[in-house]
Amino acid sequence: MLPETGIFHQRVQDEVDRLRQDIERVSLGIHAHPELGLHEHWACNFLVTEATARGFQVETPVAGLETGFVARFSSEKEGPKIAFLCEYDALPELGHGCGHNVIAAGSFGAAMALKPVVQELGGTVLLVGTPDEEAVSDESKGGKVVMARAGVFDDLDAALMMHPNGGDNIVWRYSFPLKDFTVHFDGKPAHYTQPEKGINALEALLLFLNDVNAIKRGWSPSVMFAYTITDGGGPSAITVPRSAEAHITMKAFDSAYLESRFEQVQTCVRAVSEMTGAAGRIQVLDEYLNMIPNLRLAASLARSIKVLGGKVTSPVESQRDLERLTYPGISTDFADVSWAAPGIHGYCSIGDESLVAHTPEFVKAAGSGPGNAAAVLAAKAMAMTAVDILTDSGFARSVKEEFLSYKKQNFHNVPGIPPGYLPFAEDFLDDIGAGP
Numbered sequence: 261m262l263p264e265t266g267i268f269h270q271r272v273q274d275e276v277d278r279l280r281q282d283i284e285r286v287s288l289g290i291h292a293h294p295e296l297g298l299h300e301h302w303a304c305n306f307l308v309t310e311a312t313a314r315g316f317q318v319e320t321p322v323a324g325l326e327t328g329f330v331a332r333f334s335s336e337k338e339g340p341k342i343a344f345l346c347e348y349d350a351l352p353e354l355g356h357g358c359g360h361n362v363i364a365a366g367s368f369g370a371a372m373a374l375k376p377v378v379q380e381l382g383g384t385v386l387l388v389g390t391p392d393e394e395a396v397s398d399e400s401k402g403g404k405v406v407m408a409r410a411g412v413f414d415d416l417d418a419a420l421m422m423h424p425n426g427g428d429n430i431v432w433r434y435s436f437p438l439k440d441f442t443v444h445f446d447g448k449p450a451h452y453t454q455p456e457k458g459i460n461a462l463e464a465l466l467l468f469l470n471d472v473n474a475i476k477r478g479w480s481p482s483v484m485f486a487y488t489i490t491d492g493g494g495p496s497a498i499t500v501p502r503s504a505e506a507h508i509t510m511k512a513f514d515s516a517y518l519e520s521r522f523e524q525v526q527t528c529v530r531a532v533s534e535m536t537g538a539a540g541r542i543q544v545l546d547e548y549l550n551m552i553p554n555l556r557l558a559a560s561l562a563r564s565i566k567v568l569g570g571k572v573t574s575p576v577e578s579q580r581d582l583e584r585l586t587y588p589g590i591s592t593d594f595a596d597v598s599w600a601a602p603g604i605h606g607y608c609s610i611g612d613e614s615l616v617a618h619t620p621e622f623v624k625a626a627g628s629g630p631g632n633a634a635a636v637l638a639a640k641a642m643a644m645t646a647v648d649i650l651t652d653s654g655f656a657r658s659v660k661e662e663f664l665s666y667k668k669q670n671f672h673n674v675p676g677i678p679p680g681y682l683p684f685a686e687d688f689l690d691d692i693g694a695g696p
Contacts, residue, residue: 265651268377269567272643275373276636282372283639284632286310287365291627294350297392297400300327303348304389307331307364311387314372320389323410325403329389330412333375339383340417340656342646343601344371345404345594347393347421357618358394359424359610359626362635366422366608369639374646381650388412388419393593395440395546402546402593408600416601418557418649418659421594422638424626425607426615429565429637431558432575433551433607434582434677437515438591439522440546442490442507443468443529445538449502458500462493464538465504471528479521484511484588511588513678515550551595552671555684556659557604557645559691564644570609570637576684576694579676599671602663604645608634 276283286307293302304327308318311331320329344367347360371387378385392403413419445465450458469487476485487508493501510525512518526542533540555575562572594605610630615622625631649656666674675682 262652265647268647268651269644272373272377272647273568273640275376276369276639276643279369279372280636282310283365283369283635286368287361287631287635288627290348290361290364291356291631294355295348296352297349297394297396297403298325298327300348300391303327303364304329304391307346307348307368307387307389310368311371314375316387322389323407323412325391325406327389327391328403328407331371331387331389332384333378334384335378335380335382337382339378339381340649341384341386341415342374342649343386343388343413343416343419344368344642345419345421345597346387346389348389349392349394351394351618352396354618354620355623356626357620357623359617359622359631360393362424362608362610362626362631362638363421365635366638366642367420369635370420370642370646373639373643377647377650383650385646390593395593398545400546402548402596404593405546405548405596408596413597413600417656418646419597419601419603420557420642420645422606422608422642424610424631424634426611426617426622427609427613428571428573429609430573430578430607431561431565431604432553432555432578432676433605434553434578435548435551435590435592435595435605436511436513436588437518437550437595438546438548439510439518439544440508441542441544442505443540443542444491444503444505445533445540446503447501447538450500452498452500455500459537460500461504461538462501464532464536464540465489465506467536468528468532468540469506471532472525475524475528480512480517482513482587483518483521484509511591513588517679548591548593549595549599550677551592551605552598552603552666552674553676554598554602554604554659554662555675555688556655556662557602559688560645560648560655561604561606561641562692564641565637567644568637568640570641574694575676575692576689579681579684582677583681602659606638606641608638610634
C-alpha cells in the first residue's frame with residue numbers, strides 16, 4: 261500500500277464518523293417509509309435532496325425510471341469515475357425485509373466521504389439510485405438491468421455496493437442468471453357440448469407444460485423451472501377456456517446455458533400454438549445475467565473490512581460453497597452492472613447466520629442498531645476501496661484490465677464461476693492470504 265493511500269484511508273474513515281448521524285438518519289428514514297419497486301418516490305426524493313444539499317449535481321429520472329437518479333460530483337482534475345449504488349425498494353406487506361435501506365445509507369455515506377478526496381485528487385464520484393431490485397410486479401424489469409442497457413454504467417472505473425446479510429461479511433458471492441416470464445395462450449370460448457367450435461386455451465397451456473417437463477429430462481438437473489398457473493381458464497367447467505396463463509421462473513448456473521434452454525421453451529410455445537390453434541405468447545418480466553466478480557476489487561474490499569475489525573468470508577470459501585451447490589441460488593440485477601463495468605457487490609453483516617432475509621426478524625435488524633452499524637461499516641470499507649483506485653494508478657489499472665480481459669472473451673474466462681470454475685490466480689490468493 262502506498263503511504264498516501266493509508267493517509268486517505270484514515271481521512272475517509274474520519275469523514276464517515278463525522279457523517280454517522282446522517283448515515284443512520286438515511287437508513288432509518290427509508291426503513292420507516294417502505295415503498296415497492298418503481299414507486300419509491302419518498303426514498304428517491306430524500307436521497308436526491310440530501311445529495312443536492314452536499315454539492316452533487318443530480319439527474320432524475322434516469323433511463324426512463326421515475327425513481328432512478330444519478331448524483332455526480334466531479335473534480336476540476338481528471339481522474340477515475342467511481343459509483344456507489346443505492347437500492348431502496350421494499351417487499352410487499354413485509355417492508356424492508358431485504359434491508360435495502362442499509363444499502364442506500366452505506367452507499368450514501370461512502371459517496372459523501374469520498375467527495376473531499378475526489379476534489380483534491382481528481383476524478384468523479386457518483387451516487388446512483390437504482391430502483392426496483394426486487395422486481396415484484398408485472399411492470400418490473402430490474403432497475404439496474406434497465407440502466408445498464410441505457411449505458412448508465414458504461415464508462416465507470418468501478419461500481420460498488422454492499423447488501424446486508426446474516427452471517428459474516430462477504431466480498432465474493434456468485435449470483436445466478438434468471439429469466440422470469442409468463443406464457444399466455446388465447447383460445448376461443450364455446451360450450452363444452454360443442455367443443456369443436458372452440459379452441460381450448462387451458463389444454464394448450466397444459467400441453468406446453470407437459471412438453472417442457474418432458475424435454476427437461478435432457479437438461480442439467482441444476483436448472484430451475486418453477487411455475488404456477490395464474491389463469492386457469494375461468495370459473496365455469498362447462499365453457500371451453502378462452503385464455504390461460506402460467507408464471508414461470510427459470511434459473512441455471514450460467515447465462516449461456518439458461519438462454520439455450522429458454523430457446524427450447526420458446527419452441528414449445530410455437531409448436532403448441534401450431535398444433536392447437538391457440539395463440540401462444542411469452543412476456544419476459546425480468547432477466548438477469550450471472551455475476552462477474554472483479555477479484556482485484558474483492559481483495560481490496562476484504563482488506564478494508566478487516567482493517568475495520570470485521571470478519572470476512574474468504575472468496576475461496578465462497579467458491580467452494582458455490583461448487584457444492586446442485587441447484588441455483590440468489591439472483592440480483594447487479595449482475596448486469598458487472599458485465600458493463602468493474603463491479604463489487606459485497607455483503608455486510610447485520611446478524612448471525614440464523615438471520616434470514618425476507619423475514620420479520622430481518623426487517624427489525626435492518627431498522628435498528630445492527631443495520632446502522634452495517635451501513636457505517638459498508639460506507640467506510642467501500643470508500644477505502646475507492647481510495648485505492650484514486651491513489652494507486654497501478655491498482656486502478658489492474659481493476660480495469662481484469663474486467664477488459666473478461667469482456668474480450670465475452671466473459672467466458674472468469675475464474676471461480678460456472679461453468680468452468682477456472683482457478684484463481686496465485687497473486688489473488690496471496691493478496692487475500694489464501695496462497696500456498
